[in-house]
Amino acid sequence: MAGLLWLAIGLVMRWNAALIAGILSLGAEQAVRLATGSGKVDPWMPVYAAGFLLAAELAWWSIEPRVPAWSELEVLGRRLLAIATCCVGGALLAALVVLAAGAPLHGGFALELVGVVAAVAAVAVVAAVARLPVRAE
Amino acid sequence: MTRSATPKLGAYTALAGVGLLAALVVGRPELAALAAPFALVLVAGLSLASEPELERATFAIDRERALEDETVDATLILRTERPIGRLELLLDLPEGLETTGDNPRIVGLDWDARQELDFTVRCARWGGYAVGDFVLRSPEVFGLLVHEWRLEQRQPLRVYPRGEALQRLLRPVETQAFAGIQVPRARGEGIEFADVRPFVPGDRVRRVNWRATARRGEPWVTETHPERNSDVVIFLDTFLEARQRDEGTLDLAVSAAASLVTHYLREKDRVGLVSFGGVINWLHISSGTVQLYRILDSLLDAEIFLSYAWKDIDLLPVRALPPQALVIALSPLLDERAVRTLLDVRARGFDLAVVEISPVPFAPAGRDELDKLARRLWLLRREALRSRYLRLGVPVVEWDADVPLQSALEEVRRFKRHARFVRA
Numbered sequence: 001m002a003g004l005l006w007l008a009i010g011l012v013m014r015w016n017a018a019l020i021a022g023i024l025s026l027g028a029e030q031a032v033r034l035a036t037g038s039g040k041v042d043p044w045m046p047v048y049a050a051g052f053l054l055a056a057e058l059a060w061w062s063i064e065p066r067v068p069a070w071s072e073l074e075v076l077g078r079r080l081l082a083i084a085t086c087c088v089g090g091a092l093l094a095a096l097v098v099l100a101a102g103a104p105l106h107g108g109f110a111l112e113l114v115g116v117v118a119a120v121a122a123v124a125v126v127a128a129v130a131r132l133p134v135r136a137e
Numbered sequence: 138m139t140r141s142a143t144p145k146l147g148a149y150t151a152l153a154g155v156g157l158l159a160a161l162v163v164g165r166p167e168l169a170a171l172a173a174p175f176a177l178v179l180v181a182g183l184s185l186a187s188e189p190e191l192e193r194a195t196f197a198i199d200r201e202r203a204l205e206d207e208t209v210d211a212t213l214i215l216r217t218e219r220p221i222g223r224l225e226l227l228l229d230l231p232e233g234l235e236t237t238g239d240n241p242r243i244v245g246l247d248w249d250a251r252q253e254l255d256f257t258v259r260c261a262r263w264g265g266y267a268v269g270d271f272v273l274r275s276p277e278v279f280g281l282l283v284h285e286w287r288l289e290q291r292q293p294l295r296v297y298p299r300g301e302a303l304q305r306l307l308r309p310v311e312t313q314a315f316a317g318i319q320v321p322r323a324r325g326e327g328i329e330f331a332d333v334r335p336f337v338p339g340d341r342v343r344r345v346n347w348r349a350t351a352r353r354g355e356p357w358v359t360e361t362h363p364e365r366n367s368d369v370v371i372f373l374d375t376f377l378e379a380r381q382r383d384e385g386t387l388d389l390a391v392s393a394a395a396s397l398v399t400h401y402l403r404e405k406d407r408v409g410l411v412s413f414g415g416v417i418n419w420l421h422i423s424s425g426t427v428q429l430y431r432i433l434d435s436l437l438d439a440e441i442f443l444s445y446a447w448k449d450i451d452l453l454p455v456r457a458l459p460p461q462a463l464v465i466a467l468s469p470l471l472d473e474r475a476v477r478t479l480l481d482v483r484a485r486g487f488d489l490a491v492v493e494i495s496p497v498p499f500a501p502a503g504r505d506e507l508d509k510l511a512r513r514l515w516l517l518r519r520e521a522l523r524s525r526y527l528r529l530g531v532p533v534v535e536w537d538a539d540v541p542l543q544s545a546l547e548e549v550r551r552f553k554r555h556a557r558f559v560r561a
Contacts (some may be wrong), residue, residue, distance in 0.1 A: 020148040027152050027171065030161055034167050045170045053174035060145050060280060065243060075222075075245055082278060088434065090174020097173050101166030115161055122157045125150065125179070 003029050007059060014063040023056050045098055050091035057083045138188060138286035138542075146182075146281040149175045150264055189221045189275040189284055193416065196269045203260045206300040208237065211256040211268065213290070221246040225274040232324030233262035233296070241272075241363035262383065263298040263391060265437045267291040293432065297433050298388075300396030301542045306404065307549055309367045309463030310488045317366025317405040325363035332360045366406045368422050368459050371397055371432075372482070373438055374468030374475040375414025381497030386469040386494040386537070391436050392466050393492060393542050398432045412439050413478060417448065421459040448474055450481045463488045469496040470522060470533075483531050490528060490549045495537040527552075 009015065009080030030052070042048075061079070156172025159165075193216040203209050211353055213226070227241035237257045258268060269290035276283045312321040320329045333349045338423035349357035371394045378387040394410070401408045402424060409422035410432045420428075420435055450458075458464065464487045468475050483489045498520075502512045526533045532552035536545035 016144045020144055023148055024151060027156065030171060031156070031163075031168055034171075035159075035163050042167055045167045049171045049174050052171060056149075056175075057178075064280075064336050079223075086178050086279075087174065089181075090177045093169035093173040093177050097166055097170040101170075109452065119158055119161050122154045122176075125154065 003027075006053075009122040011059060016063070019059050019063065023059070026052065026055075026057060041098060041101055043098065046091040046094035050087040053090050054083065054087050057086070138284055140188075141283050141285065143276065143280055143283055145279075146298060149179050149281065178279055179281070182277060182281040186277040186282050189224065189273075190217070190219060191221075191273075191288070192216045194271075194288055194290060195273075196292060198258070198268060198292050198294060200273055201293055202295050202297065204297050205260055205263050207260050209258045209260065209268075209294060209295075211258055211292075213254045213256065213271070215244075215246065215250075215252045215254070216249070217246045217250050217252075219251070220248050221275055222278055223276055227272040227274075228256055228258075228268075229272050230258065230268065230271040231266050233260070234266055234268065234294075235259050235261055235263050258294075260294075260296040262388070263296050263395075263437060266294045266296065267432075268294045295434065295437055298395040298436065300392060300399050301395055303364070303400045303543050303546065305543070305546065305550075306397070306400055307463060307465065307490055307546055309369065309461065311461040312365035312367045313407070313461065315366045315407070317364055319364050319365050319367055319404070319406075320362045323363065324360050327363035328360040328443055329359040329364070330359065331362045333357050334360055366424070368402075368407045368409070368423065368462035369397070369401045370409045370411055370458055370462050372421035372462045372464050372466040372479070373410065373412045373414075373436075373439060374466065374470075374472070375412050375416070376475050377414075377469065379469055379471065379499035381499045384433075385499065385537040386471075386496050387439065388537055389494045389536075390467040390469075391439055393494070393536070394436055395433060396542055397465060398433075398436075399429060402426075402429045405479050409457060409459070409462075410435055412436075413448070413453075413475065415446075417452055419453055421456050422462070448478070450478050450485075452544070458482070458485075458487060461488070463486050463490070466491045467494060468492075469494045469498055470519065476522065479531070480526075480529065483526075483529055489531050491531055491533040492542075492545055492549070493533055493535045495535045498539075 002026030003022050005022075006018050010018030010020075010022050030048070036081055061083075149561045153172045153176035156168050157176070160167075160169035160172070193214075195214045197212050199210040207374075211228075213228075215468065222245055223243060224246060225241050225243050226238055228234065235258070237259050238255075240256070242254055244254065246252055269292045271288040271290070272285065273288055274283055274285045308319060312319050312323075320327075324331050333346050334357065336345065336350075336358050344358040346357050346359040349359075371392055374392055375387065378385045380386070398408050398410070405424060407422040407424045408428060410418075410420040412418040412435065418435060418438070420432055423431075464482055466479050466482075466489065468479065468491060470476055470491070470493050477491065479491060495515070500512070500515075502509050523533045523535075532549045534545045534548040534552070
């Protein structure tokens, strides 16, 4: 509920920070739900993930300034196509993750090493992005 | 060109990073699946991000000279080879100019596109400007990164002060030898009637006044005044000014100077300019349209330049203040150096009139008693200063923006008549 509330505030007030809080809250709520839920993998998770991305993209699109040049059919189509491609690609990627989770792989040093490398890489990406100067819109 | 992250990039990175780490920590692959689309957008957005490139940008304004409150049309033409999905353009105008339309503008540019953007610039204050600095911003396709850079296509724009229409000008005591439209006290060849007198040998026949001759029974001739011009020097005090928000005494002085110069030159007088302050500038007297633009351009450069050096009239070349010239001083009478210099000008025998650009409206009274007392003392000192000038035969008239300049000139004219009477 908190996530939706922040999202609504961000959309109404066209406020970037509230949108960020809303999206992060929704993600956190989903994480808590999954962590406290049953151990069974949800097969619809790729659809949820794509929907979550779609909601975030549309939210940011809606708070952008209204410009006639962007309402042209060609520009609109190109933007929608980019978002749709990302959502479909994201859903496929999420499905891959879900399928990989269900695969009968046995743990071992190599697999743990891959996991650690992936985690370190994720942290490195976060750190690299954090070093970029942030531009308030 | 600078590249910066948008808040969206931070949010997506946090979601993807925290999601993947949480999946590892909690041991729930669904969290990784939830974070995967955001990670995909991050990877796609950052890898596809390229610097936007303008092939050519041309900026032009429709004229280089304008009057205060007028508008100038400006056009920016952009050409691109590669598309720029979203380009935000801010015309960064110097203080004194403002746009009347949308600023910043947001456009989208396609392959091999040519985009023409029209801006309307309002000249709010006189001055010399360089117009054509743009700040450009372009976010990449997913809105994760923003590229920002400046485009400098400067074009000169000179905004002249809008003068006031004047019906009558101050006239100097003495006129010059050149032809003009003023009627001096002396008699000579001209068309303005002066008097009639008996004919003397050497008088031209065409001067004979036949009516007077018929009435008196002997030849009488008509005497006339010649048409002469005069020399006028505008003395601009730029030592100090009183200013509040967008308006100050220097603005009023420059506006008054522009009005006076325009009207005197229109009446075929020769006009010079002395800008006396921290920096001293002068223009020798001359006449004509070229001189008008020369003086107006010089007025645009007038600014307050703080200096503690003592300066007096000896710094000016002799030709800057020609003999028998009328010196019209436009001064807020705030700086002792300007006050002393004007007294010196008078002591040297120049016909001097002081239009005091009143600093009083720019210095409102304080709230407490001490401030009010200080202001009263300051006003009294100003009054005493004016009396000092009046005693020396220099007309001083207080003028502010609420009163037409013409009425100030009329006050000076009235005083001068009395002054001559007293001197006589």
